[in-house]
Amino acid sequence: MLAAAALAILLFALPLIGLLQRADWSRVVDDLRSPASAAAMRLSITTSLAATVLAIALGLPLAWLLARTDIPGRAVIRALVLLPMVLPPVVGGVALLAAFSRRSPLGSWLYDAFGIQLTFSRAGVVLAEAFVAMPFFVITVEAALRSLDPRFEQVAAGLGASPAQVFRRVTLPLIAPAVAAGAILSWARALGEFGATITFAGNIAGRTRTLPLEIYLQLESDPQAAIALSLVLLLVSFAVLIGLRDRWLGGARP
Amino acid sequence: MSLTARIQVRLDGFDLDVGLDAQPGRVLAIVGPNGAGKTTALRTLQGTAALDGGRIELEGTVLDDPAVGTFVLPEQRRVGMVHQDLLLFPHLSARDNIAFGLRARGTSRSDARRCADEQLAALGLQAQAGSRPAALSGGQAQRVALLRALAIEPRLLLLDEPLAALDPTTRGETRRDLRRTLDGFGGVAIVVTHDPIDALTLADDVVVIEQGRVAQAGTLAEVTARPRSRHVAELIGTNLVRGAASGTRVVSGGAVIHLAEPVEGDVFVIIPPSAITLQSDEPTSSARNRWPMTVAGIEPSGERARIRLEGPLPLVAEITATSLASLRIQVGEVTWASVKATELHAYLR
Missing domain, CATH: 2.40.50.100 (RNA polymerase II/Efflux pump adaptor protein, barrel-sandwich hybrid domain)
Incomplete structure (x- = not known):
């Protein structure tokens, strides 16, 4: 038992140690400052933040719908929403391509009517990242809404607050920790998105080549640069873990 | 200027069917064992539960009448409610809890807060104005919950086991304050309780509910002195x-x-x-x-x-x-x- 558990710990620890050991610390900063790396980082930050905003804007009403209403087919809707969490991202990318490419009915209509092309564009990156990341936000917020005592909202309504006021002044503040956690979680997922992005938005330098794509590319030509960029994502992951430690690591939360 | 209600709700196990008549300036106690349907009756008055049958009329306005499809939403009823668990908003200070109803009704933030501060000061709670509910004692939280319900100048004030959550020492004192507040309240007040002492000390009139039916109703003196059934006698006859x-x-x-x-x-x-x-x-x-x-x-x-x-x-x-x-x-x-x-x-x- 103990040996197997130790083996499991090694399985998680060894890759981490390998990454830190292989890094050439003298040139990490220079590697990160290279034009290609800097462009990928800038793109990743802007698209992942945009995807997070999209996940919040659409995910909040969706979580509310799933937690608080009795719409028919709710189980089906929830399964649909959670699908991207278990779906291979590359399949998600193929599916997005099938739905939104200029050869699809929806994609061609978007292009003809509004001149919007999602494939091979920055907007496509945001869409792919949101597709993969939003479920994390939705399940976190839905769980918080479910565990929230509905009587607080009833009290607020009884005091004369309209449904919008109740949501803004009572519901939202009470689930704020979960909204923040869900947002961080989906942002981290969006930042690391690879499969759906490369399949749907392609790999165009400066436009759709995000940090993970850049790492994959550099691994062939300049492994040290790839490791430097990997360290950045590792650092972000650690920061997220520490930020959410109360939720996951059994911290001070009662 | 009164409350007339026939409350019919289908519940698990039994049907609630009670008539209530309450006059402004008087306190009506609904007494009964746990599970008799008291809280459900309050919820229909508040508007968080709907009637299956019957009718609720407050000051000439019909609030709920399933026969003609009338149902006034809770936010439009102007009914104040104090819950057994108080349910103070945990993210708001005592002041903002009290100001909540005024803010929802369009009063400016500064006016609503000033009004809340005055109410708190009247009960000697000015030092707690900025405190979150978690930092208040049981008695203080109870007073804040009452002030929050009264701040909207309700036509009907509902109190669901208002003293049940308090420890015995604070209970007596809080009960006395509550009595004083209710004496000064001009609307219809209804207190639900399973504790006869609360009913005896707070109420002018009593309705005893048993298994979803009114076992007896009348003035406090009538019901305590002449309980009509063994059950009522045990519950409140004294x-x-x-x-x-x-x-x-x-x-x-x-x-x-x-x-x-x-x-x-x-x-x-x-x-x-x-x-x-x-x-x-x-x-x-x-x-x-x-x-x-x-x-x-x-x-x-x-x-x-x-x-x-x-x-x-x-x-x-x-x-x-x-x-x-x-x-x-x-x-x-x-x-x-x-x-x-x-x-x-x-x-x-």
């Missing part, structure tokens, strides 16, 4: 005497009542009917409370009998059928009633 206390003496009308513990002021004294002993001659026992009484009525009820007595203090005594037989008392005869001081409970009004 002697409730109001008097002026000074030390261990309470003067009420022409009678003096001796208490075991000293107390000062306007009090309710509760004399449990079963604690009263009857005998034909002046008692020689150690009981300090003894009054000559005239038997006004004898109501047998199973193994026990309720004896209505008139004299310096109108009382109801409850004795066993055996002692009734051995005493051989008749209506119109004189008998001595005695009760030990330790059997009495006095509550500051």
